[in-house]
Amino acid sequence: EDKVVQSPLSLVVHEGDTVTLNCSYEVTNFRSLLWYKQEKKAPTFLFMLTSSGIERKSGRLSSILDKKELFSILNITATQTGDSAVYLCAVEGRGSTLGRLYFGRGTQLTVWP
Amino acid sequence: DAGVTQSPTHLIKTRGQQVTLRCSPISGHKSVSWYQQVLGQGPQFIFQYYEKEERGRGNFPDRFSARQFPNYSSELNVNALLLGDSALYLCASSFLQAEFYEQYFGPGTRLTVT
Numbered sequence: 385e386d387k388v389v390q391s392p393l394s395l396v397v398h399e400g401d402t403v404t405l406n407c408s409y410e411v412t413n414f415r416s417l418l419w420y421k422q423e424k425k426a427p428t429f430l431f432m433l434t435s436s437g438i439e440r441k442s443g444r445l446s447s448i449l450d451k452k453e454l455f456s457i458l459n460i461t462a463t464q465t466g467d468s469a470v471y472l473c474a475v476e477g478r479g480s481t482l483g484r485l486y487f488g489r490g491t492q493l494t495v496w497p
Numbered sequence: 498d499a500g501v502t503q504s505p506t507h508l509i510k511t512r513g514q515q516v517t518l519r520c521s522p523i524s525g526h527k528s529v530s531w532y533q534q535v536l537g538q539g540p541q542f543i544f545q546y547y548e549k550e551e552r553g554r555g556n557f558p559d560r561f562s563a564r565q566f567p568n569y570s571s572e573l574n575v576n577a578l579l580l581g582d583s584a585l586y587l588c589a590s591s592f593l594q595a596e597f598y599e600q601y602f603g604p605g606t607r608l609t610v611t
Contacts, residue, residue: 388539418600425585426501426602427540472539483528483591484553485600487539 387411390473390488398496401463405491407473408455415482417449417456420472422490427472430458463495499523501590501603509609510578518573518606522590528552529571530600531563532587540587546571575608583610 387410397403409417416434420427431440433449433456440447444463449456460467470492474485502521510516522529528547532540542555546565565571569590575582585607591600 390539420602425605425607426587429599429601432599474539481553483530483545483547483600484542484555485530485532485540485589486542487532489537489539 388473388475388486388488390471390491392491393489394492394494396494396496397463399464401495402459402461403463403493405458405460405471405473405493406455407457407488409473409475409486410454411475411477411486413478413481414451415476415478418474418476418485419447419456419458420474422470422472423468430471460493463493465495465497468493468495501588501601503586503588503603503606505606506604507607507609509611511611512578512580514578514610515574515576516578516608518575518586518588518608519570520573520588520590520603521570522588523601526590526592526601527569528591529565529569530589530591531571531573532589533557534585534587534605536584543573578610580610583608 389408391406419430431447436451444461447458470490472490473488504519530545531543534540544563545553549565560576563573585605587605588603589600
């Protein structure tokens with residue numbers, strides 16, 4: 385059975401700290417790995433990763449994929465209170481499962497001022 | 498451009514009732530997927546539709562059904578509601594046929610079954 389595991393499940397830091405969120409996966413016919421931020425309702429798209437070793441960067445957020453070891457990390461530097469949210473990792477398969485996302489449970493990040 | 502829209506925002510039903518949730522994808526997107534997110538869990542895949550045909554179905558009972566209309570909007574129906582069906586129901590739309598594409602989520606419908 386396909387599986388996506390995120391760690392830690394919960395993280396509390398202070399503003400200015402740097403955090404690393406982890407996502408490991410076991411998905412047949414892997415196509416892409418996606419990171420989402422969920423604050424209240426709709427998950428909002430952060431990154432899509434398809435190739436190993438290529439870092440995606442957006443402001444203070446960055447992410448990288450290791451297809452050999454089957455994991456990804458999401459880094460947030462100089463955290464702000466607005467970064468408080470649940471961060472979801474999802475993996476998409478190919479072929480008959482194209483477009484179908486398998487999500488992990490998410491990491492609840494709380495940033496204190 | 499409007500994002501993915503869903504209606505209603507909130508819904509309260511009693512056990513045994515039936516519910517219909519609606520989703521309108523981003524203009525030009527032909528693929529719509531439905532997910533169920535129970536509190537404290539990640540979203541779980543329910544259905545995927547592309548060009549009005551079902552492309553995939555997750556591990557959900559037959560009480561769950563869906564369809565996609567010619568304008569690519571979609572409905573999710575749940576019959577004989579159970580307490581365990583209480584969740585946030587998310588709709589996502591995408592191009593799907595492009596080499597690289599993103600899936601965009603709507604704000605969701607919060608269903609409470611009492």
